[in-house]
Amino acid sequence: MKCTWQAGRDAPGDTQYFLYWQNSRDNDAMECELYIKDENGRNTGCRFQNVMIKTEKSYFLVNGSSKDSPIQFYEEYILLYEIEKLMPPSNITVNCDEMKNNCRIQWQRPQISHSNKDKCFKYEINIKYKGDPEGKNKYTFIQEGGNSRMFQRSNTRRKYLLKMRSAGSACFVSSAWGEWSATVEFGNEEIISSSVWILLVIAVATLLVTIITILFCQRAACWKAAFSQIPEPKSSFCGLPDTNPELMERKIQSVTSENEEIILVADVEK
Structure with a gap:
């Protein structure tokens, strides 16, 4: 927890401030153990460690001192859970069914000291395409309670970027939205x-x-x-003298030998 204040407009230069607080009526008042100082060494804030936030009001007192004049003190009762800034959900995972378009988003609620019920929180889920030049959120969901949600992909060949934040939905939890989570990447992308x-x-x-x-x-x-x-190649028959058919005589001689008859045909040039 961190508390800060400003020095009074007319406060002398040697004014120094001290913070005391009481977490509940059952606890004793304690002084700040870790002050935040300005360039002049003046206390202007305090950091508290391991603060247990309860449902009743806490008492804060800032007292000042100076050698030149008295300093007006400041006191206030505050419900710490109303000003608490919630951390984002943790252990965010996304598991997709490659045979279908469904993806299951799971997370764990913020860890706070005064509530351990899932129903006390609501979540904002923002999903967009990776590499979208416009950078706009493609899907936005508000979910009351629970720690999981089903998401149906419209494009199984694109990668998606997801981030979440939480706020109080009921119980004694701040209704202001907390910080965004780190971006979670999921899905497939066909890359050559x-x-x-x-x-x-x-x-x-x-x-x-x-x-x-x-x-x-x-x-x-x-x-x-x-x-x-x-x-x-040149024709082998070029330049041969023409043959006069009248000068040709056909002679046919038949020779008979046993069971075979042979016919000889010859052209004789006279």
């Missing part, structure tokens, strides 16, 4: 690995070089220089 990016770049570069080479060779006619044409 660096090795895949490198392979894609190499493939695209190779394709571009091939296309440029083909276009250049078509314009420069380098294919003919690289691959010479094979000459076509």
Whole structure:
């Protein structure tokens, strides 16, 4: 717990302040053990450790002293639970079912000395997409009591960011919203690995070089220089004299030998 005050407008320069407090009627008044000082060494605040907040009012007294003039004291009765600033929920976890769109959010209530019931708290849950340039909250929930909630993802291929804070809903707990929790990241995000990016770049570069080479060779006619044409063979029948069919005589001779008949056909040039 931390208490602060300001020096009086007309307080002499040597004025010093001292804080006394009584947590309840059953306790004795105690002086501050850890003062907060300004640049002149004057007490302007106090830090209390291991404070037990109760449901009855606590008594505070700030007394001042000076060699030059008397200093007016200040006293007040305060319900500490009404001014308590709650810590955020702890142990926040999110477990998602990869086969479905449901995620289960779980947490533990703030630890305070004067209440140990979940029903005494309410929670604000803010969820947004990771990397959202607008930075706006996609979902906002207010939940009374409990320590878990189901969340249905609208996009299973995105990562989400979640944060929570708490306030009193009933009992003797401050109704003011406390501090936000640390951001919790959950969900899946399809990210192409660096090795895949490198392979894609190499493939695209190779394709571009091939296309440029083909276009250049078509314009420069380098294919003919690289691959010479094979000459076509000349016809072996070119230049032979024409044969006069009238000068040809067909002679057919039949030879019979056992069971086989052989017919010989020959062209004889006269």
